[in-house]
Amino acid sequence: MSASLVAPRDSAAAGEVDALTVAVQGPVLLPGSEGYDAESAGFQAAYQHRPAVVVGVTTAADVCAAVRFAAERRWPIAVQSTGHGISTPLRGEGVLITTRRMNRVEVDARARTARIEAGAQWKDVIREAARHGLAPLNGSAPGVGVVGYLLGGGTPLLGREFGYACDHVRSIDIVTADGTHRHITADSDSELFWALRGGGANFGVVTAVETELVPVAGLYGGGLFFEAADDAIGILRAYRNWSLTVPEQLTSSIGLMVYPPIPAFPEPLRGRYAAHIRIAFNGDPAEGERLIAPLRAIGPRLIDTVAEIPYGQVGSIHGDPDFSHSYYGNNILLRELDPSALQTLLDLTGPDAISPCVVDLRHLGGAMSRPPAVPSAVGGRKAQYVLRVLNGIVGPIREDPFADARPVHQRLMHAFKPWTVGRNLNFVYSDGRPSAPDDVREFYDPEAFDRLVRLKAQYDVDNLFRCNHNLSAEGS
Numbered sequence: 001m002s003a004s005l006v007a008p009r010d011s012a013a014a015g016e017v018d019a020l021t022v023a024v025q026g027p028v029l030l031p032g033s034e035g036y037d038a039e040s041a042g043f044q045a046a047y048q049h050r051p052a053v054v055v056g057v058t059t060a061a062d063v064c065a066a067v068r069f070a071a072e073r074r075w076p077i078a079v080q081s082t083g084h085g086i087s088t089p090l091r092g093e094g095v096l097i098t099t100r101r102m103n104r105v106e107v108d109a110r111a112r113t114a115r116i117e118a119g120a121q122w123k124d125v126i127r128e129a130a131r132h133g134l135a136p137l138n139g140s141a142p143g144v145g146v147v148g149y150l151l152g153g154g155t156p157l158l159g160r161e162f163g164y165a166c167d168h169v170r171s172i173d174i175v176t177a178d179g180t181h182r183h184i185t186a187d188s189d190s191e192l193f194w195a196l197r198g199g200g201a202n203f204g205v206v207t208a209v210e211t212e213l214v215p216v217a218g219l220y221g222g223g224l225f226f227e228a229a230d231d232a233i234g235i236l237r238a239y240r241n242w243s244l245t246v247p248e249q250l251t252s253s254i255g256l257m258v259y260p261p262i263p264a265f266p267e268p269l270r271g272r273y274a275a276h277i278r279i280a281f282n283g284d285p286a287e288g289e290r291l292i293a294p295l296r297a298i299g300p301r302l303i304d305t306v307a308e309i310p311y312g313q314v315g316s317i318h319g320d321p322d323f324s325h326s327y328y329g330n331n332i333l334l335r336e337l338d339p340s341a342l343q344t345l346l347d348l349t350g351p352d353a354i355s356p357c358v359v360d361l362r363h364l365g366g367a368m369s370r371p372p373a374v375p376s377a378v379g380g381r382k383a384q385y386v387l388r389v390l391n392g393i394v395g396p397i398r399e400d401p402f403a404d405a406r407p408v409h410q411r412l413m414h415a416f417k418p419w420t421v422g423r424n425l426n427f428v429y430s431d432g433r434p435s436a437p438d439d440v441r442e443f444y445d446p447e448a449f450d451r452l453v454r455l456k457a458q459y460d461v462d463n464l465f466r467c468n469h470n471l472s473a474e475g476s
Contacts, residue, residue: 016073017053023065026056026101031092039098042083043143046326046393046401047432049078049089049467051096058101060173060181060207063118067205068179070095070464078467079205081119081145085152087430088467097205099147107132112213113170116146118206126312134213135311137165139426140253140278140318147206152426153198153378155386157280157314158216160251160366166197167372168212176204177460186374195455198377198444200425201468202452203459220281220288221317222306224295225268228256228275231299232350235275236342238298239361243337246291248366250281253318256359258351264321268302273351278317279306328402329358329390329429330409333383333422337361344415348408349389355404360388377452379444380422387416388427402431425469435469443469 021028029036030053039056040049052075055066070077076094080086090096099118105125106115109132114125123142129135137156139149154165162168171185172193182204186193196203226235239254246252255276259269277295281288285308292306305316315322349357365384389412391405413420423442428435441449449471456463456471463472 017069020053020055020065020069023069024055024057024062026058026062029054029056040096041324042080042086043324044083044086044327044429045324046328047086047089048083049080049086049096050092051078051090051094052092053094054096054098056098056101060175063097063099063175063205063207064179064181066095066097067175067177067464071177071179071462074462074464076466077205077464079201081148082121082143084141084144085148085426085429086432087428087469088434089432090467094467099205099207102207107134107213109134112215113210114213115208115210117208118147120146122146122149123315126314129213130217130310130312133215133217135216136211136213137162137168138314139165140315141320141322142315143320143322147209148201149426150209150211151196151198151200151206153376153424155362155364155368155424155426156251157221157317158214158219158249158251158282159368160248160363161282162214163367163370163372164198164376164378165211166376166378167374169197170210170212172196172206172210173208174204174206177462177464181207191455192459194375195377195452198379198425198448199452199455199471202456202465202471204465216282216311218308218310219314220283220285220306220308221279221314222304222309223279223317223319224277224292224298224304224306225302226275226277226299227272227302229273229351232256232273232275232346233343235298236346236361237339239277239295240337240339240342242294243363246363247283249283250279250288250291251363251366252280253278253360253362255318255361256346256349258356264323266303272302274302280314280317326393326401327390327429328405328431329388329427330413331386331388331424331427332413332416332420333364333380333424334385334387334416334419335382335421336419337385338419341416341419345387345412348412348415353408355391355402355408357405357408358390358392360390362386362388377444377448379448380424382421386424386427387412390429400431406431428469440469440471
């Protein structure tokens with residue numbers, strides 16, 4: 001069954017897309033048509049795509065047709081699953097391909113793998129894997145789309161034990177800029193397979209991935225919340241010193257923020273500047289208790305949820321918001337966390353900051369520092385920590401809603417420059433402007449960046465896939 005054109009018939013674009021509506025099963029929507037706004041909307045509320053045409057794909061064949069349509073016109077193509085990480089929104093031009101209808105997850109328990117379609121979220125994979133006592137290498141937010149996370153590398157809750165999530169990918173099905181559907185493995189196309197795992201959305205539209213699962217049915221995890229108004233520096237130093245002592249089976253992080261006085265947050269946190277230490281330990285709970293005892297000794301906890309939990313509840317460890325909102329964020333990868341810089345961090349991002357800040361410091365190292373069995377494009381593997389700062393919007397959205405936040409990020413990056421070894425692609429939440437070429441370079445090791453640019457020119461001659469952190473040779 002083919003789709004019908006859902007658009008005003010007097011629209012200037014209507015005639016151009018008639019053939020596309022015949023070729024695809026999903027909806028084809030034009031500006032002003034019913035459903036256009038809902039189809040284009042994503043999790044990021046500060047801005048969204050406003051394409052000339054949006055195609056809600058249901059099959060790989062739909063994706064091929066949409067890519068060919070755009071390629072014939074040399075229109076830019078953007079892809080959206082959940083819309084968590086929009087980097088460069090379409091503004092009146094191009095084709096937006098939404099993949100949320102392609103959300104099938106198939107688990108092979110014997111092989112410990114899952115085949116995951118392009119629109120699936122990690123919560124879908126967690127649910128299906130748990131039926132077999134297995135788990136995916138998802139991050140902190142189960143509502144994030146699988147494909148975007150893997151293309152950016154993927155920093156798992158158990159990353160110190162298992163490494164970056166993309167290093168466990170077995171195969172990728174992708175539609176490249178020529179409209180061809182390809183099954184990519186390390187054996188079939190080692191160069192493209194290398195580039196896709198860490199190179200972001202630069203090379204095509206992924207329709208499905210196959211990735212390994214790990215034999216984890218539950219873990220010892222949760223959060224420790226402390227009042228931070230009086231001794232944030234002491235809490236940060238205690239966490240830093242403790243993190244240097246733990247085994248690779250324990251991955252942790254610490255967050256600092258002023259919690260808004262709204263029902264979305266637990267009552268003990270509302271209106272407080274609090275520190276949140278998150279724990280994910282794949283080991284015996286008694287050993288976990290022993291390992292985190294120094295953290296509990298920091299002082300009274302506002303909330304303490306650390307306990308043995310089934311893997312299906314891992315979203316509770318960080319408690320990331322599951323509702324659409326506006327945000328801007330950046331990060332730096334640090335080879336070490338120098339104690340002398342911690343006060344600077346608090347001075348720039350604390351409760352009196354010009355723009356309200358959310359600080360998220362995650363412990364890396366372990367398996368994430370080692371080369372994977374099959375090389376990938378992920379850079380910054382020498383990093384032992386990733387420091388993230390995010391900002392929301394307070395009040396009405398202005399023309400430049402993050403004007404106050406941008407200088408805070410710049411000063412923070414300057415202060416931590418002596419220890420910086422790059423940035424993490426997945427943890428950049430931009431302000432809707434194209435990434436500067438020098439910024440894109442920071443995601444990769446120098447040789448990897450040059451190699452990615454060459455492959456981008458080979459597989460996407462017209463740079464159709466440029467609504468991302470773009471690897472075009474024109475900006476290299």
